[in-house]
Amino acid sequence: MTAGRAAIVGAGPAGSLLAILLARRGHRVDVYDLRPDPRDGKGDGEGRSINLGLSARGIRALRRVGLWETLRDRLVPMRGRVVHRPDGSAVFQAYGTDPAQILYSVDRDELTTLLVERAAAHEGVRHVFGVRCTGLDRENAGLTLADTVTGQARGVRADFVVGADGAFSAVRAAMQRGLPTDHRQDFLEWGYKELTIPAAPGGGPRVPLEALHVWPGDGALIVAHPNVDASLTATLFLPRTGVPGAPGFDDLTGGRDAVRFLGRVFPGFADLVPDLAAQYAAGPVGTLVTIRTSRWRHAGRVVLVGDAAHAVYPFYGQGMNAALEDCLVLDDCLARHPGDRAAAFGAYQRLRRPHTDILADLSERNFADLRDGTRSPLRLARRQADLALNRIFPTLWRPLYTMVSHTDMPYGEALRRARHQDRVLRWSGAALAAGVALAAVKLTSARRTSP
Ligand SMILES: Cc1cc2nc3c(=O)[nH]c(=O)nc-3n(C[C@H](O)[C@H](O)[C@H](O)COP(=O)(O)OP(=O)(O)OC[C@H]3O[C@@H](n4cnc5c(N)ncnc54)[C@H](O)[C@@H]3O)c2cc1C
Incomplete structure (x- = not known):
């Protein structure tokens, strides 16, 4: 040939x-x-x-x-993600322990x-x-x-x-x-809409630029990538059809309803998009498929x-x-x-x-991790443990996210290693718990036998 x-x-x-x-x-x-x-x-x-x-x-x-x-x-380099919490505060999570581990928008x-x-x-x-x-x-x-x-x-x-x-x-x-x-x-029952967070009137960004911004919410999610002109392109993910108290795209047909809803779920977000109602009303809803x-x-x-x-x-x-x-x-x-x-x-x-x-x-x-995991104390603790172990054993221990996003290791191999690490953590957790229990038993019996 x-x-x-x-x-x-x-x-x-x-x-x-x-x-x-x-x-x-x-x-x-x-x-x-x-x-x-x-x-x-x-x-x-x-x-x-x-x-x-x-x-x-x-x-x-x-x-x-x-x-x-x-x-x-x-x-635009993204050195980590900024998670915007429901109380209006924001927390930065670096992508990895190595400063070279950055994504680019x-x-x-x-x-x-x-x-x-x-x-x-x-x-x-x-x-x-x-x-x-x-x-x-x-x-x-x-x-x-x-x-x-x-x-x-x-x-x-x-x-x-x-x-x-x-x-x-x-x-x-x-x-x-x-x-x-x-x-x-497989179609996800959620759709998405693109919204632009424009640069501030002075030309600077409205939120720190060198990060992916995530607004996790109940029944809604926003992820925003930065642009070189200091604007950000935000993607609003919502169920297509909502349930009482948690509307979806089909329920939020007017821009004003959407602004009210987003203001309630993501405090402060609406302030970043002055023409939010108009943008929401004009943008199409995209489908997500596997x-x-x-x-x-x-x-x-x-x-x-x-x-x-x-x-x-x-x-x-x-x-x-x-x-x-x-x-x-x-x-x-x-x-x-x-x-x-x-x-x-x-x-x-x-x-x-x-x-x-x-x-x-x-x-x-x-999807579940971004929507709920960025708020879950348990998942955050697991993430911290992963990063700490990665700092101590940089080649032996790598978080799954690091292997997927910052290496070219085949996806299957990355998952295999991550599962092995999970098992090690579970065993060490169980060993630690057993050690603590044993110590407690010994202490109690020592107290009982002491005069
Ligand atoms: C909301 C959202 C966010 C995303 N974010 C990321 C991200 O952060 N990072 C990431 O890596 N990926 C991301 N993706 C996925 C990414 O967009 C796609 O995986 C990527 O675009 C796939 O590239 P492709 O060239 O295979 O297909 P496409 O980008 O879909 O390109 C297909 C091309 O084929 C053309 N075409 C289609 N049908 C025909 C036809 N019948 N005749 C002629 N031309 C045709 C289209 O016009 C198009 O130009 C995201 C996707 C979505 C929906």
């Missing part, structure tokens, strides 16, 4: 990075996306600015294509623009925006593409197709049609990357990082099987899928 023509559907983080990696392997690459060209600076066409937390896996991927240093100035459009520009600098790469993939001929790597304005459809052919078209992937649906596939799609699917490829003709293969809830901040890491794993598999694309795609799925399934579980679990 020599380098052939690849057709990538989706110019999000995964599709755009993979275009660069494939071009570097000598492939000619056509990238198709239904959105407008990000290089035109019009955002996603819906006026939303979405920012994401970039961590070790994503950084490693960007380093591989030489973009990390270029992007660095456009990022990145504007999604800036990231994809940079990746698209870098890919376009390769002679064999072509981008076509404003086209929707509506069909796939999986045996012949053929695509049907419809212009998003005129609806006019045309067919294109390649040597292989990459589905990088997100959680509701058209490529995945067409590739799997009629073939035995285990497919599980996708676990057993078929990531078809022969050597079609392969999935990123959310198309494994969408996860955003509560571990890993979806994009995992999507970028997929591209590295696929790139490595192509390098290891230079004569056999089917073998490369097979190896990629075998290596990657067990870990992204584990990431899906971790991301589901972290």
